[in-house]
Amino acid sequence: MNPVAYSRGVRHDDEEPVGADALDRVSWALRQADWAVQGLKEQRLRSLGMAAAHYALLICIHFDPGLTGAELARRLNVTPQAVASLVARLEGRGQLERRPHPRHRHVQELHLTDAGREALREADALVVEVERQATEKLGPEGTALLTALLRQVTEAAREA
Amino acid sequence: MNPVAYSRGVRHDDEEPVGADALDRVSWALRQADWAVQGLKEQRLRSLGMAAAHYALLICIHFDPGLTGAELARRLNVTPQAVASLVARLEGRGQLERRPHPRHRHVQELHLTDAGREALREADALVVEVERQATEKLGPEGTALLTALLRQVTEAAREA
């Protein structure tokens, strides 16, 4: 640990390669917060033998049953192949099932099984607890404010 | 898109597997914001032939010259092997150099070369622009508030 390792003296024209506040930027704080929260989530879910990626996939299908693999890939920010791999594993566990699409013959709908719903219920209880611990100090209004700010950042970054 | 795909009727004892607000949680908003910002960063840095991971590594060493690989791994949230791989590549480009540690013979210090500093300077200009675009709508006080909230979440998640 050496917070003042870089000597900040008088500024010449372009002597300073990067701003001195580079480690205090929003994107860095964002990254660390996501690491901390997702890491905690992963750790807690491990007691159920479930990865955080599996939880995210299941909950997406829970709210939008019949979702297609490609659409799921977009929401989870991964490639369709990665989704296919996850789906195959979850299907093997009997938590997920693939049904033929009513209109498109080549497309497959994804649906939760009863076992999948039960696993999701247990997992969500743990995730809710993680969420509670993470936002404990912020209070309800602080949490709502944080969420709103994050949405603005997301929107701004997406349309840039 | 089917926002109301899940029918929310009267609640029985434990009929609802997960809370209806699951997709509005902070951790999900956090994840999407990070995806959006980091993705934009990656996209912009690609014009310089630099990956976001390389930028993060270089800027860490910039502020703490002589950093060790293991310490760097902790800060970047990856394994020491992953750092070694990145370092090898950056060293091959002449942007980084490994010097013997003054006290520990087996340990190697990491330092930026002049080329590394120049590459970092160019990259940081792009990152600053990304940061500006992402926080444009928030204003200075909104940005500061967001950063403070994120730090609280990080701290809470880490100590849980």
Next chain:
DNA sequence: TGTTAACTGTCAAGCGCTTGATATGAATCC
């Protein structure tokens, strides 16, 4: 002084994801 403990760095193997390419089905345009 020898021993233990802690930390660093590296090798090997495996896994998950990505990029690239291909095939199928469906909708649109002429």
Next chain:
DNA sequence: GGATTCATATCAAGCGCTTGACAGTTAACA
């Protein structure tokens, strides 16, 4: 109706990272 375009799913190869294991170095301790 046939050709074009688009979207989904899947196969193959490659890459980056992780887990697990091991060796070298230093400091703390009895």
